[in-house]
Amino acid sequence: MRRLFMIAMAVAITGCTGQGEAESGVKLLLNDPGSATFTEVQPGAAKGNFCGLVNAKNRMGGYVGNTPFFYEKSSTTSAIVQPPRTEDFQMYWLSIRSKSSSVEELMQLHQKCDLVARWKSVCGGEYPGSRHALCEALSGPGDKFYLAMKKEFGD
Template structure:
């Protein structure tokens, strides 16, 4: 029981560290990284590796907030970093379905993010 209690803080710290790494990866693809406001962040383990969906609201080139967007990421095991893949105007639930391979055809195609 003592070992379990001692491991709980380690697991919490690891989760916080991974969440921070995901947020940093998202910031790297934004026009104004300092303006990022993060909402729901979900990290899942799939047969293809770890993937994440992140709800974020950030400023565009005109200085206005874009509204919540979903950004999907995958963990590059070789490089040891999270990499952003696409940005959607979908709900967080739809993003999770897409990264887990359960997505139905959507009204809008995802757009690739650029550096």
């Protein structure tokens, strides 16, 4: 009986450690890690993965609201998943039109779209927010993205 209790405790501690590791990784991405509150934290699609919501203070000291996050154990990737907004694509379009666009801007859009796309494989369910339609065009050939942006924002 005592041995069974010890095994149960070891399993419980291991589970807590995994979630703690996930939360620690996410805190490294925050401006004010001490203000972080985690809710709806669930095991992900693979052992050691965790997904949930985090709320923390921004640089101005205000809470930003619950934002989806995931932790992928196999790659030790922690990510706060914020899909690009229409304004992000519009700013990039304006920089293309003024011939001042940068690879870094495009990579940031790619990264935000990719994190939303990875949600299902890491967490096992659909992303709890919405995916921007231009993310689909961004993952295709370059001319498809350009034409989609032109259609969305005009000349």
